[in-house]
Amino acid sequence: MLLRLVNQGADGIRHTVISLQDEGAYGAAMKAAGITVHCLRMRRGLPLPPALWRLVALLRREHPDILQTWLYHADLMGLIAGRLVGVPRIIWSIRCSSMEMASYRRSSGLVRWVLAKLSPFPDLVLANSHAGIADHRTLGYRPRAWGYIPNGFDLKEWRPDPAAKERLRARLGLPSDHLLVGLVARFDPQKDHQTFMTAAAEVAEERPDVAFLLVGRGVEPGRPPFSLARGKAPLAGRLHFMEESKDVPQLMPGLDLLALSSAWGEGFPNVIGEAMACAVPCVVTNVGDAAAIVGDTGLSVPVGDASGLARAMLNLLSLDEGARSRLGETARDRVSHHYSIQHVVDEYSRLYHHMIHLTDGKIPCAV
Template sequence: MVFIMIKLCFIITGLSIGGAETMLYKLLQQLDRTRFLPIVVSLTTKGEIGGGIESMGIPVHALGMRPGVPNLILFSRLVKLLRVLKPDLVHTWMYHADLLGGLAARFAGVGTIAWCIRHSDLSPGQNKRSTLLVMKMCAKFSRWLPQRIVSCSDRARAIHVAAGYCAEKFLLIPNGFDLDKFLPDANARASVREELGLPFNTQLVGLVARYDPQKNHLGFVEAAAEVHRVLPQVHFVLAGTNIVPENSALAQAISRAGLQECFHLLGRRDDIPRLMASLDVLASSSFGEAFPNVLGEAMACGVPCVVTDVGDSAEIVGDTGRVVPPGDMTGLARCLIELLQLSLEQRLALGVRARERIRANYDIGNVVKRYEDFYMQLSSEGI
């Protein structure tokens, strides 16, 4: 069979560490380079992962736009860049890239454009005004600007359709996970406890997320305080951007709860597979998610999860963990206590089921194949 090489340009708002950026990185790692010639354009900077993409031999162009600040000069530079690159297909990721990248592709004469939705909470209290304005503009433009809209979450699809997006253009492709990278690891359990100066049998509850109002770290501290009253030997491991002792709001909340001795703020880590495999339970206290990568990563490591019912979290976890309403930190604490009080054999069995659920539904190889099939179909349609 002879394959046609498709020049595929990804336009993304930025390349810092985040769920959307991480999924794009994983997609690029496994994309069939005999059929696709990928190029990446960041509206802002190359961030933390741009260099990793370039190390794969994939060109990365960074325009240097300031977040939330329109710049007609840099927009025109994007149009010119696309005219030079002449991609067969442009796939934009995240609201600002959907709007600006989609318009630039149209002005540059690109015939095939797809968007990507990776957000599910549109409440004013949890989003910047500028983000919601761009989202509303995208909703209006969705009927004529993109040919297709990929959503990583069915809940996100429904929320955006309700906000005015064109329902007929949506396609669901979930995030995927590398089960050879994220896997149970007894050595990780031992080494992380040694790093933290804890006995081997210390139970660890983890929360892995950047510091952001949507992630509800302060609510998690409330839940941890309830867990501590029942299980004072449990420790809490938090990792992510700005999850550091110098974060005064987080540090003060921990201090007020009297939990300084059992909280570990590790900042952004490059050893997430090891960290995940060391946990007994992963918690997600978020107010809003689309498809949280951390759940799939933890479950692939055989770690059960307790989550708030946001985005597709409940669908991901299924019957292998526990789900509580958003904002219900008492319920989150109760479920954490329930899982921590299971026997080791019971919790390990739950972890085995969690890993198998990821293997069956979210294996990265199958997810990348769905993206490839989508790109091939979109290109063959010639729309």
Template sequence: MTKKIVFLIRDLNYGGAQRQLVTLAKSLNQQNFDVTILCFYPHCPLEKDLINSNVKLISLQKQGRWDLIRFFWRLVQYLKHIQPDVLHGYLTEPNLFTICLKPLFPSTRMIWGIRGSNYECDRHDWRVQLYQQLENLLSHFADLIIVNSHAGRDDYLTRGFPASKMIVIPNGIDTERFQPNPEAGAKVRQEWGISEDTILIGLVGRLDPMKDHPTFLKSAALLCAERKDVHFVCVGTGSENYARELHQLTADLGISEKVIWAGARSDMPAVHNALDVAISASAYGEGFSNTLGEAMACGVKCIATDVADSAWIIGDAGLVIPPKSPEALTAAIKQFIDNAQFNGKSREDIRQQVVTRFSVRQLLLKTEAAFLQ
């Protein structure tokens, strides 16, 4: 019998959780699952990835933060029509809505999706802090809580989440899409004006304090003081105010001509292939870093801060450093530059780490088993 699965998410903008949801929804077995995505907001860039798939996408047409009553009524009406067997929230707000809906749909299993760890909510406004407190209180009412990292599970256990309802399912990387492609990478480098003999070092991630772009930029300044053959790129978007702060820091460091702000890109496999070294400089809040897995699937050498599951993802194919240390990041990059094959690992060796451990097939097998419980 086909199970009706509804995913509830705020938006389908470029982001790790959003990309992971699209990958999962498209790949679920059509014979076993009828899949719908309910999205708070319309007209998001990742919607195009669902074209020609069997996934039904419905926008709830939310009109801003305080459009709650009409939004909730529309949500209820769609769910009454679909009558899902499973309602799977992705991230905090959708998770909370599943509990509000539980009395109206008592036969629907309410599953939460947790995508981060060590989330420092005191860095955010009162609304985010309130949501975090509500999530802690209401977690016991969820039927199942899927966490994408071991670090995330440990962190949420300390916040009072029920251990008996939590399982870890790591992200799945689409290794057919993300694979070595020097030609595609060369085209992106040409677009950015990067010569073949220039070392291109990149950070892929939204412009958010948790990604710690300042540490990346300070390390870039240290490297530029020693070498002329390095260039840097930041791929991702964020708030205009924070972007201005980062651009000002770049200018203050005297490296504006060495840093490319690429914004959001839809051709991420080509972007990863353009890099010589990929960096994850996150200071906190990560769960399972998609960008690390995707870069490694393209055979790119990676350096990550020791946050969440990053060290577990990299294994012995890259370098792990303490967070918030430009000096440690600089030393790690220099170690890569000086060693054409780190630990004797070729591009294919690096890729194989992901193919073996974090394939979409493994994600599907574990998620489908959770849905069929």
């Protein structure tokens, strides 16, 4: 979302991006778009003084009107450095909900605990999901103001493509009449690939004309839970894998259905909005705001309910092609009306301009 936001730009807003570590996956794209990117080269774990002082020096040099931080470690570093430098307005950003901190370093849990205590000090805590706000309230966050702006999607980049299905099936060596269910997610406990695999096996038992495509960093056929399932019925020959790919916007419209099996941690899952923008119906677990985003254009099931996920997939796969296409068109319309990138950029622009001139304490996106 940050890449989309800075790439789109807004009237009178100049973005400078500071990464706590290196350029990551998006630094080069930001630089190519003319965005200034600085890297603090901080090692993973607790924020360390050298990185903090580099951030202080950068802020003194850049002299920003607003410092918006993204994710927990940046929230902590940004608050300390921003207050030392005297940045006029500081915004924290929450992009998750119901995190299982046992799956991460202890330092991450400690940072989040500290942030709850410090939450009255930023000017605004901005979330991309209502679930994220509710979850962090239970964690003890008590900010001056909460804000909500959802993720946004470029409908020119993510769009239907009538030729995509035939092209993708040819690439995978599938018959042209086979249906294809996709899961686009990095390999991580949060994404709960095991639930998806169990559901896929149930679908495969009933529908021999359905195949499954898994795309994402670390999604390798030799890894459990894929290694055993791919070699025996009912999933033998039915599973297809792609490592992290830059051509997902071209792959997505080739799917008949997109599944999200995440168990926790999601706020606003980007992959749902991307699929819906491509007119691909979604079946999701009820994690974060996923069910609310999909609305009546897809189906949601409880977290961890593999049989429920399988039934939901079978329900949508049983629709004739015309009905499924109409459902996908409704999904794209929903993104256009509620989650287009231009709408979201306009929301950020209004927020930034208001906060720069803030005198009455009222935040336009506050909830």
